[in-house]
Amino acid sequence: MASVAQEPASREPGGPEGPAQERRALPGWRAVGARLLALREGSIIVIAIVTAIYFSVNTSNFFTGENLETLLPYFAPFAILAAGEVFVMILGEIDLSIAGLYLFAPILFYKLNTSVGLSLVPAVIVALLACMAVGAINGVFVSVVGVNSFVVTLGMLFTFEGLSLIISKGTPVATPGGQPPLGTFGKVFGGGTYSELIWAVAIVVILQIVLMFSRWGVYTVAIGSNKLGASEAGVRVNLVMIRNYMLCSLTAGLVGVFEAVRSATVQPNPAGPNEILFLAVAAAVIGGTLLTGGSGTVVGALIGALFLGILKDGLILQGVQATYLLFYTGLAVIVAMTANVFVGRVRRGQTGGG
Amino acid sequence: MAAEGAQAPQPGQAPPPEPVVPVASAPDDVLRVEHIAKRFGPVTALRDVNLHLRKGEVLGLLGDNGAGKSTLIKIISGFQKQDAGRMFVRGQPYEPKSVDDARAKGVDTVYQDLALIDELSVYHNLFLRRERVLRPLPLLNNREMKREARRALDEIGINIPRIDVSVARLSGGQRQAIAVARTVNSDADIILLDEPLAAMGAKEGAQILDLVARLKAEGRVSIIMILHNYVQVFQACDRVSMIQDGTIVLDKPTAETSVEELTKIVVDEYRRARLAAQG
Ligand SMILES: Nc1ncnc2c1ncn2[C@@H]1O[C@H](COP(=O)(O)OP(=O)(O)OP(=O)(O)O)[C@@H](O)[C@H]1O
Ligand SMILES: [Mg+2]
Numbered sequence: 103m104a105s106v107a108q109e110p111a112s113r114e115p116g117g118p119e120g121p122a123q124e125r126r127a128l129p130g131w132r133a134v135g136a137r138l139l140a141l142r143e144g145s146i147i148v149i150a151i152v153t154a155i156y157f158s159v160n161t162s163n164f165f166t167g168e169n170l171e172t173l174l175p176y177f178a179p180f181a182i183l184a185a186g187e188v189f190v191m192i193l194g195e196i197d198l199s200i201a202g203l204y205l206f207a208p209i210l211f212y213k214l215n216t217s218v219g220l221s222l223v224p225a226v227i228v229a230l231l232a233c234m235a236v237g238a239i240n241g242v243f244v245s246v247v248g249v250n251s252f253v254v255t256l257g258m259l260f261t262f263e264g265l266s267l268i269i270s271k272g273t274p275v276a277t278p279g280g281q282p283p284l285g286t287f288g289k290v291f292g293g294g295t296y297s298e299l300i301w302a303v304a305i306v307v308i309l310q311i312v313l314m315f316s317r318w319g320v321y322t323v324a325i326g327s328n329k330l331g332a333s334e335a336g337v338r339v340n341l342v343m344i345r346n347y348m349l350c351s352l353t354a355g356l357v358g359v360f361e362a363v364r365s366a367t368v369q370p371n372p373a374g375p376n377e378i379l380f381l382a383v384a385a386a387v388i389g390g391t392l393l394t395g396g397s398g399t400v401v402g403a404l405i406g407a408l409f410l411g412i413l414k415d416g417l418i419l420q421g422v423q424a425t426y427l428l429f430y431t432g433l434a435v436i437v438a439m440t441a442n443v444f445v446g447r448v449r450r451g452q453t454g455g456g
Numbered sequence: 457m458a459a460e461g462a463q464a465p466q467p468g469q470a471p472p473p474e475p476v477v478p479v480a481s482a483p484d485d486v487l488r489v490e491h492i493a494k495r496f497g498p499v500t501a502l503r504d505v506n507l508h509l510r511k512g513e514v515l516g517l518l519g520d521n522g523a524g525k526s527t528l529i530k531i532i533s534g535f536q537k538q539d540a541g542r543m544f545v546r547g548q549p550y551e552p553k554s555v556d557d558a559r560a561k562g563v564d565t566v567y568q569d570l571a572l573i574d575e576l577s578v579y580h581n582l583f584l585r586r587e588r589v590l591r592p593l594p595l596l597n598n599r600e601m602k603r604e605a606r607r608a609l610d611e612i613g614i615n616i617p618r619i620d621v622s623v624a625r626l627s628g629g630q631r632q633a634i635a636v637a638r639t640v641n642s643d644a645d646i647i648l649l650d651e652p653l654a655a656m657g658a659k660e661g662a663q664i665l666d667l668v669a670r671l672k673a674e675g676r677v678s679i680i681m682i683l684h685n686y687v688q689v690f691q692a693c694d695r696v697s698m699i700q701d702g703t704i705v706l707d708k709p710t711a712e713t714s715v716e717e718l719t720k721i722v723v724d725e726y727r728r729a730r731l732a733a734q735g
Contacts, residue, residue: 315595317587320580324573331571334535336555336585396575 142390143402145445149438150409157416164419171295177411178298179357183382184403185309186353189346191386192326194395195244195251197347200354201379202262203233207355208277208362209266215278222279222287230355237351241344263372270370280363292360310400322346326395385410388438480707484511486678487646492541494527501527503702512675514668516693517682523699525682526568529650533565534558564644568651570635574624578616579605581623582638608641613663628655636664649681653688665692686715700725
């Protein structure tokens with residue numbers, strides 16, 4: 103066990119150095135590296151590729167179709183959650199309540215379907231609208247009332263995890279539409295093998311376009327960068343902030359339903375959602391979104407989630423015991439973030455000079 | 457002056473009755489501001505301000521640091537709401553509900569803090585809140601914004617080598633030029649400039665004043681400009697108004713006043729305040 107424990111740890115300091123040495127040796131690599139580092143997502147792309155290469159060299163079956171299917175649920179849900187979270191983090195705020203809504207949405211969906219009698223699609227839509235309403239309340243508290251976002255959304259997190267426990271009476275519920283054999287609904291909403299991947303890619307692409315090429319995106323960056331200036335220029339700060347919180351809550355509810363359908367049951371236990379919340383925030387931060395606001399990327403969050411997925415999957419393939427997984431994930435997040443800081447410095451140096 | 461010093465309100469005594477400040481006006485006013493008051497908690501920023509702006513004129517707004525100049529500008533620009541008083545634009549009651557609303561009524565502003573977004577590019581800043589969109593898609597027409605930004609900045613003549621870099625990388629003077637360009641480039645016909653020359657070198661300052669002179673010659677816009685440098689005031693302004701103690705203490709065409717008179721008002725006030733403070 104000791105040897106298994108040491109191996110990945112000894113790899114990690116070498117990880118980020120790998121491409122640097124290659125760049126020194128090959129002039130072609132240097133140009134590619136420079137282009138890559140000029141991107142905000144550059145460092146996480148490099149880190150994710152290096153990690154994937156490491157696991158494909160050190161395990162026999164990393165790049166197999168079968169393993170790819172195992173990998174998907176390790177990152178697609180986080181990518182969607184992180185995409186929504188990025189819109190809040192660019193504002194310089196945080197949304198912790200996504201874990202609460204992740205749990206609450208499928209339980210509300212269950213209740214609407216079984217007790218109220220709504221059919222599957224309307225029940226999902228109403229559940230998601232309820233999530234967006236919670237997001238709007240978060241947004242109003244943060245922007246209009248001016249309460250610290252960490253505090254407001256932490257309160258909402260507890261409230262909705264608690265509400266989920268109350269509604270479900272603490273017992274697991276069978277997800278409607280998630281029971282085998284899966285119908286169209288189940289296949290589209292998370293049950294199909296590639297369902298979450300397709301949703302994740304579609305959501306990330308759309309939100310990245312919104313962020314970079316729409317007024318909404320420009321105003322989001324403006325508020326995170328200079329809130330007073332943005333409002334002096336006429337940006338409706340409160341409206342944009344409320345809207346971003348609604349988006350973030352929507353992605354949380356959506357992923358909650360997907361995961362409930364995929365696993366056929368909802369476990370009303372806050373531990374799982376809480377871990378997912380932290381991984382989603384980690385994916386966004388590793389991907390290059392600043393916790394301080396003003397800057398962020400949805401695509402980076404997707405790659406950050408992919409990195410975390412590759413890491414978990416690779417460690418399992420290597421035969422690392424389940425008890426060690428969290429420990430290594432923690433170390434890897436620290437290493438990845440440190441690499442990010444260094445790459446960020448290189449990037450600023452480069453662009454500042456050129 | 458000694459008598460005035462003795463008049464300063466003593467603690468516990470009722471303050472002397474306020475003199476009624478006459479409302480200044482002219483027949484061709486585009487903007488009129490009457491009896492504006494604004495407090496921030498215990499601080500009275502504006503007590504009773506009357507101001508008017510004639511069509512095509514450049515009005516210099518003077519006053520010490522903290523006199524309330526920026527506060528007055530923010531009230532006119534729709535960013536803050538006055539506690540009391542009324543405003544009129546082209547004779548119509550003017551109650552801007554927001555900066556956008558003021559802009560729709562033809563009032564646009566360069567704030568003292570410039571309201572630039574460091575993380576956004578020069579052209580995104582220039583078009584902030586007036587973005588060009590690829591209709592019918594709700595996507596930004598970056599190419600058109602870049603082209604128009606280039607043209608607008610060249611017109612002003614300030615050297616901004618690249619417009620696709622973030623404004624965080626620009627010098628203080630360049631940033632100020634972009635803020636001025638943003639406002640001048642709007643459709644506004646009442647333009648408020650809060651210390652537009654503060655961070656500028658002599659050459660860039662002259663360029664902005666040339667721009668103001670050009671706008672004035674075109675006769676379309678009327679301008680209120682806050683300045684601290686009296687040489688620039690006499691160079692650029694048709695008329696000056698000075699705020700002191702939350703009210704306008706001087707309102708004269710520049711031709712009828714002098715650097716000496718303006719300086720004397722400021723120095724007298726300073727002496728009076730010091731005497732009052734000594735009791
Ligand atoms: N948002 C605010 N909250 C509290 N006090 C304020 C606020 N804005 C302005 N003040 C106060 O109002 C007074 C007038 O401020 P203002 O910024 O209008 O002065 P100014 O004439 O523009 O000064 P300067 O020449 O230094 O720019 C000051 O005492 C200031 O401290
Ligand atoms: Mg000021």
